[in-house]
Amino acid sequence: MCFSAAANFIGSGVLGAVGVATFSKVKHRRELLFAALPTLFAIHQFTEGFVWLGLDGYLSPAVTHDMGSAFMLYAQGLLPFLMPLSVVLFEPDGASRRRMLPFLAIGTLTTLYMLWALIAFPLQIYIRSASIVYINPATDNTFVAILYIIATCGSLLFSRIKDMVLFGVVNVVILLVVMAVKRYAFTSLWCAYAAVASIIILAYFWKTSADRPFRYAEISKWM
Numbered sequence: 001m002c003f004s005a006a007a008n009f010i011g012s013g014v015l016g017a018v019g020v021a022t023f024s025k026v027k028h029r030r031e032l033l034f035a036a037l038p039t040l041f042a043i044h045q046f047t048e049g050f051v052w053l054g055l056d057g058y059l060s061p062a063v064t065h066d067m068g069s070a071f072m073l074y075a076q077g078l079l080p081f082l083m084p085l086s087v088v089l090f091e092p093d094g095a096s097r098r099r100m101l102p103f104l105a106i107g108t109l110t111t112l113y114m115l116w117a118l119i120a121f122p123l124q125i126y127i128r129s130a131s132i133v134y135i136n137p138a139t140d141n142t143f144v145a146i147l148y149i150i151a152t153c154g155s156l157l158f159s160r161i162k163d164m165v166l167f168g169v170v171n172v173v174i175l176l177v178v179m180a181v182k183r184y185a186f187t188s189l190w191c192a193y194a195a196v197a198s199i200i201i202l203a204y205f206w207k208t209s210a211d212r213p214f215r216y217a218e219i220s221k222w223m
Contacts, residue, residue, distance in 0.1 A: 003130055005052035008045045015042035015195055018202050025205035028213035034086040035205060040074070041195035047071045048132065048188065055127050068125040069118070072134055075191050077118055080151035081111035087155040087164060092214035096160040103158070107151035114139055114148075131185035145186075149175060163204035170197045 019039030026035045047070050054064025084103040091097045117138035124135040138144075153175070156168025174193040178186055 005049045005056065008049035008052060011192070011195070012042045012046035012049065015039070015045060015198065018042075018199055022202045022205050025202075025209050027209070030089045031205075031213065033082065034090045034201065037083075037086065038195070038198040038201055040082070041191070041198050044071065044074050044191060045195055047074075048192075051125065051132060055125065055132065064125065065123065068132075068134060069123055072118055072123060072136065072187070073115075075134075075187050076114040076136070076139055076148070077111060079191075080107040080114065080148055083107065083152045084155040087159055090164075091160060093160070099158055100155045103151060103155035106147060106154070110144070110147045110151050113144070128184060129182070131182055132188045133185050134187045161204070163200060163208075167197060167200045167204075170200065 015038050019036070019042050022035045022038050026032055047067055050059065050067040051064060051071060053059050054061070054067060059067075081104075084100060084107040088097050088100040088104050091100060117136055121136050121138045124133075126133050149172075153168050153172050156164050156171070159165055159168070171190075171194050174197065175190055178189045178193070182189055
C-alpha cells in the first residue's frame with residue numbers, strides 16, 4: 001500500500017474486521033475460501049507493513065527480504081490459483097463451475113510458474129514515489145501479467161453471481177488505473193486496492209444471508 005507501514009497496519013486491521021464479519025455469514029463449506037479473501041488480504045497487508053519498516057531502516061535487510069518474499073508468495077504465487085478456485089467452489093451449479101475450469105487451469109499453471117520464478121530468481125525490493133516496488137526478473141513481463149489478470153479476474157467476470165462480477169469489474173478498473181499511473185508498483189498497489197474492494201464480498205454475504213447456501217447437496221459436483 002502507499003505511504004507507510006502505519007497505512008498497511010491500519011488497513012490490515014480494518015480488513016481483518018471485514019473478514020470476521022464475512023466469516024460470520026458463511027452458510028456452507030463451499031463458501032469458505034471465497035469468504036476468506038478479505039482475511040487473506042488483511043494478512044497480506046499486515047506482512048507488507050513489515051516490509052515498510054525494513055525499508056525505513058527499522059528491521060534488518062534479511063527480515064525485510066523475508067517479509068517481501070512472503071508478500072510476493074501470496075500476491076504472485078498463490079492468488080492466481082486461489083481466486084479462480086474460490087469461484088469454482090462457490091458457483092451454484094455445475095454449468096457455472098465448468099465455465100470456471102479454464103480459468104482455474106490458467107491460474108494453476110501461472111501459480112506453478114510464479115512459484116518456480118520466486119525460488120529461482122532474486123527479488124528486488126525498494127521504495128519509489130511513496131510505493132514499494134517488487135521486481136522478480138522472471139515474472140516482470142507482459143505475457144505473465146496477462147495470464148495473471150485472466151486468472152485473478154476472468155473467473156469473477158464470468159460468474160453467475162452478480163456481485164462476483166462487480167468485484168471482478170472493480171478489480172479490472174483498479175488494475176488498469178494502476179497500470180496507467182504506477183506500473184512499476186503494480187504488485188503492491190493492485191493488491192492493496194483489491195483488498196479494499198473485498199468489502200464488496202462482505203456486502204454480498206451480508207445481503208444474501210437469507211438466500212444461501214445454494215443447493216450444493218442436491219447437485220452433483222460437476223453437473
